[in-house]
Amino acid sequence: MTTAAARLSTRPVIDASRWPDLTARRAKARRAVEGAVARRIFLSVARRLPVRIQLGREAIVGGAATDPQAPLMVLDRPDAFFAALGAGGLIGFGESYMAGDWHADDLGGLLEVFAAQMGTLIPEPLQKLRAFYVARAPRTERNTTQNTRSNIARHYDLSNDMFATFLDATLSYSSALFTGDEQSGHAVAGESVTTSTPRLAPTWDQLADAQRRKVDRMLDSAGVAQGSRVLEIGTGWGELAIRAAARGATVLSVTLSSEQQALARERIAAAGYSDAVSVELLDYRLVEGEFDAVVSVEMIEAVGHQYWAEYFRKIDSVLAPGGKVAIQAITMPHDRMVATKYTYTWINKYIFPGGFLPSTEAIVDVNRDHTTLHVSERLSFGQHYAETLRLWDERFLSSLDRVRTLGFDEVFDRMWHFYLEYSRAGFRSGYLDVQQLVLEREQGR
Structure with a gap:
């Protein structure tokens, strides 16, 4: 691991005034349900992809669990990761990286595997419900001459x-x-x-x-x-x-x-x-x-x-x-x-x-x-x-x-x-x- 990569593998200090959505709290029961659903979907996807996923100190899972050359994603805080993923989907995936919930020595290699399957990452039955769970862009970010x-x-x-x-x-x-x-x-x-x-x-x-x-x-x-x-x-x-x-x-x-x-x-x-x-x-x-x-x-x-x-x-x-x-x-x-x-x-x-x-x-x-x-x-x-x-x-x-x-x-x-x-x-x-x-x-x- 390079010195820079090592620095990015530790959890950062989060300034809530700069990054409010990384410290926002959700109702405990809702967070637990969202996290459980996200965990099930994510691990199901991972098992069919050439990646390795390490959940804290648990055994490695994923479609390439026994391949030491496959990209490794380490979930340092699995519960926080799955809660963010459940609450925000792909936005939560990125936010959880920003918050230090997970890291990967070969971040590009890991993300390339996901990108190659972008159209099929979410199970087809859930894709039909896309309009109900994906976030919509704020009107204030529409590219009018004012915005x-x-x-x-x-x-x-x-x-x-x-x-x-x-x-x-x-x-x-x-x-x-x-x-x-x-x-x-x-x-x-x-x-x-x-x-x-x-x-x-x-x-x-x-x-x-x-x-x-x-x-x-x-x-x-x-x-x-x-x-x-x-x-x-x-x-x-x-x-x-x-x-x-x-x-x-x-x-x-x-x-x-x-x-x-x-x-x-x-x-x-x-x-x-x-x-x-x-x-x-x-x-x-x-x-x-x-x-x-x-x-x-x-x-x-x-x-x-x-x-x-x-x-x-x-x-x-x-x-x-x-x-x-x-x-x-x-x-x-x-x-x-x-x-x-x-x-x-x-x-x-x-x-x-x-x-x-x-x-x-x-x-x-x-x-x-x-x-x-x-x-x-x-x-x-x-x-x-x-x-x-x-x-x-x-x-x-x-x-x-x-x-x-x-x-x-x-x-x-x-x-x-x-x-x-x-x-x-x-x-x-x-x-x-x-x-x-x-x-x-x-x-x-």
Whole structure:
């Protein structure tokens, strides 16, 4: 066990004012019933999966109980774990990790097993009752023009310095594109589809160049060149805008994060492109003008499914004749997207309020029904994201002392580690994908 992992294997001190739901009490009888039901379901699931579950000092159970190589989940406080799971489902699963009720030396490996079976973890009879027991998103987190700023701020305004503890020199907070092996094919209507997988396990020293490769491919796909007028929806910390300006483009980049806006402007000025790039604190719905290229890297995930049509209609309305759109999007299987459309998740509660992942089909359908645009090209590179997340998590764990000096506590450490490994598991298992999509206008429209 690494030093960082050992630190995260002990129960943290929980500040109830910061983490009220980790210390909330429930009626004893209700807690006991919920815990008993959760225990029965969870252990039934575990017995058919290649995992090992250790309940306190009891014997190990699970579908791979005798396999020493199988991921091991240690329930340090079984009763507390099952009570949290029974009360909150998958939200409770994550909260119980934050509270120190369980740990796993190979957290990513354990979560990957669960992610690979995401659609079948809950028995089918209980899935039919989903609407009665899963949490629904608060209306205050719906991405209206009034709410979106606060949703974005809760994540991206945490601290520029905190993000810098695990991001590379480009400060790119999205999947990198490493050197990889590619396979090309075609989907419906002649759409070009390419799948890429990394050739080797990338190292930290390769990450910054892989992030630049990702950005340059986006700009190439959108046809960004000398004199191009570019709209970027979702600034990040300015790397794409800087590289677009270096090509001779002028860029309007919009964000709702004041922290990102400030640092992006500093980085753009330091690179000498302040005259070519404008970074505005502005909702994408309020953008005006005409642009030869529209680019957006992993921002659609924060739009909310209720607003996908509005998002793409706005892009359509500002795109100049002959222009192109390049979007990088995290996607999920269409059937799971439909099934979870109104589910409030641990990720929503603690990481991305108001967020929801589209499917490829949803993006295609929304543009067909609401815009003059169509998807002409796709690059699928989900395993690159798994490697990006691995490198981020390793860097984060090695920076825990620095994170603590920034005012974050032990529970935050566990939450962020869980988030990075939870996400990595989704990509490693194939449940999640990340894609670069090129959209163009239909002929004659």
